[in-house]
Amino acid sequence: MPTSSSSRRCTRARAWVTALATTVAIVVASHVQTAVAYAQTVVAQVQVNPTSADFPGGAMVQRLIDWAGQFGLWGSVASLLIGAGIWGVSQQFGNGFQAGKGKILAAAGAVGAVLTGLAPTIVNTLFNAATA
Numbered sequence: 001m002p003t004s005s006s007s008r009r010c011t012r013a014r015a016w017v018t019a020l021a022t023t024v025a026i027v028v029a030s031h032v033q034t035a036v037a038y039a040q041t042v043v044a045q046v047q048v049n050p051t052s053a054d055f056p057g058g059a060m061v062q063r064l065i066d067w068a069g070q071f072g073l074w075g076s077v078a079s080l081l082i083g084a085g086i087w088g089v090s091q092q093f094g095n096g097f098q099a100g101k102g103k104i105l106a107a108a109g110a111v112g113a114v115l116t117g118l119a120p121t122i123v124n125t126l127f128n129a130a131t132a
Helices: 004-044 058-092 096-131
Strands: none
Touching (some): 058 096
16 A cells, blocks of 8 residues: 555656647647648648649640540450459369459459549549639
8 A cells, every 4th residue: 555655756756747748739730730830821822723724735745645545445454354263164174263353353353444444533633622
């Protein structure tokens, strides 16, 4: 059982630690508020208005993006066809492990096609949500 002297020391130590933690929290909070206020003033000065109107080579960049989308669709079709083939053949020959790999490959092709088709919509939606 602690003596009354050691009990008082523990109480004082706890009070000191609590006071120190409160002071540190106040100092950190004031610095965070200052940093946030500074960041808001810096960020408030920047404007972004994306356009390709006067961009030299803008049409070529758009063509490259279109080609990348086409390659994505070709890859998705290839993945679907190859995955379905592996799945079917492996299923027929009783190789469940490879059939599972074929399912994954076919599903990846489907997901790739969906993401390729939705990519512009996703980017535009997120940009509009961020600027609203």
